[in-house]
Amino acid sequence: RKEVEQDPGPFNVPEGATVAFNCTYSNSASQSFFWYRQDCRKEPKLLMSVYSSGNEDGRFTAQLNRASQYISLLIRDSKLSDSATYLCVVNEEYGNKLVFGAGTILRVKS
Amino acid sequence: GAVVSQHPSWVICKSGTSVKIECRSLDFQATTMFWYRQFPKQSLMLMATSNEGSKATYEQGVEKDKFLINHASLTLSTLTVTSAHPEDSSFYICSAFRGSSYEQYFGPGTRLTVT
Numbered sequence: 303r304k305e306v307e308q309d310p311g312p313f314n315v316p317e318g319a320t321v322a323f324n325c326t327y328s329n330s331a332s333q334s335f336f337w338y339r340q341d342c343r344k345e346p347k348l349l350m351s352v353y354s355s356g357n358e359d360g361r362f363t364a365q366l367n368r369a370s371q372y373i374s375l376l377i378r379d380s381k382l383s384d385s386a387t388y389l390c391v392v393n394e395e396y397g398n399k400l401v402f403g404a405g406t407i408l409r410v411k412s
Numbered sequence: 413g414a415v416v417s418q419h420p421s422w423v424i425c426k427s428g429t430s431v432k433i434e435c436r437s438l439d440f441q442a443t444t445m446f447w448y449r450q451f452p453k454q455s456l457m458l459m460a461t462s463n464e465g466s467k468a469t470y471e472q473g474v475e476k477d478k479f480l481i482n483h484a485s486l487t488l489s490t491l492t493v494t495s496a497h498p499e500d501s502s503f504y505i506c507s508a509f510r511g512s513s514y515e516q517y518f519g520p521g522t523r524l525t526v527t
Contacts, residue, residue, distance in 0.1 A: 306455075336515075345505050345518040346456065389455070398444065398509055400516060404455040 305329060305401045308390050312407035319380045323406045325373040325390030334393035335366055337375045339386045340405065346389055349375075380410045415439055416508055418519035425496055425526055432492045433522045435506030441486035442508035446516065447479075450503040462489040496526045 308325045315321050327335075335352040350357065352364040352373055363376040373390055390403035415438040425431050435445055443464045448456040460481055461469040468481035480492040493500055503523050507516040 343503070343521075343523070345521045347518070348515055351515070398446075398516075399458060399461070400446075402455040402457075404453075 304403075306390055306392050306403035308388075308403040308406045310404060310406060312409050314409045314411060315380055317380055317382060317410055317412050319410075320376065320378045321380055321408060322377075323375045323388055323390075323408075325375075325403055327371050327373070327390075327392045327401075329392065329394060329401075330368075330371060332371075332392045332394060335373050336391040336393075336400075337362075337364055337373075338389040338391050338402075340389055341386050346391075346402075349388070377408075380408075382410050382412060384408060385410045416506065416517045416519040418504075418506055418522050420522060421520060422523040423525070425524070427497055427526055428495055430492055430494045431496055431524060432490055433504055433506075433524075435489045435491070435508075435519050437487045437508050437510075437517075440508075440510045442489075442510070443486060445483060445489040445506055445508045447481065447489075447491050448505045448507065450505065450521075456505065459491075464489075493524065496524070498526045500524065501526045 306327050337349040338346040339349045340346040350359050352366045354366050356365045361378045365374045387405040387407050389405045392401045417436045419434045445462040447459045450456045458471050459474045462481045462483040464483045470476045483489040503521050505521040507518045
């Protein structure tokens with residue numbers, strides 16, 4: 303079983319749509335959770351951290367369910383520029399080691 | 413904001429040669445840097461943790477004698493791929509933590525092609 307699992311997609315959505323990505327992680331002792339965005343042939347960039355209370359940043363909302371070991375990302379009013387691969391990332395219990403999911407591809411079309 | 417640079421951004425080399433990749437933190441000191449590798453359509457895989465002034469910690473399955481890491485200063489870590497083979501062709505990315513934040517800042521990556 304992979305440590306961090308994501309649906310690879312691709313998710314093909316029209317502009318303005320709302321789209322949700324899910325992620326599960328296997329290490330129940332994981333402490334920190336993130337969503338990163340990676341554009342083609344570029345490095346990952348932090349989109350947002352994920353907290354137990356949930357957090358929102360503009361059109362993006364992230365949720366964490368520790369009991370189910372489940373993380374989600376909701377994107378509202380999708381823009382063409384949102385097209386990218388979204389990486390679910392978990393910080394292991396010890397040290398600063400990040401474990402990356404394989405990513406979910408989003409394609410927003412006009 | 414924090415900036416991490418890598419050099420070179422891309423390199424093509426012949427099989428059997430060695431390639432050195434540099435990772436620099438430009439506006440902060442990084443006692444720890446990380447080296448990742450990403451194959452097409454796969455996730456980033458941590459190769460090793462580079463510690464300033466001490467030996468790197470390698471992940472299981474990563475050959476330390478093939479991937480030499482040197483972290484000689486608080487702003488520079490280098491990864492040398494020795495005796496490169498075509499299967500080493502990949503996207504190599506470094507990252508660093510700034511201060512006590514859990515956020516890792518990533519370099520722009522180095523695309524290595526071994527012919």
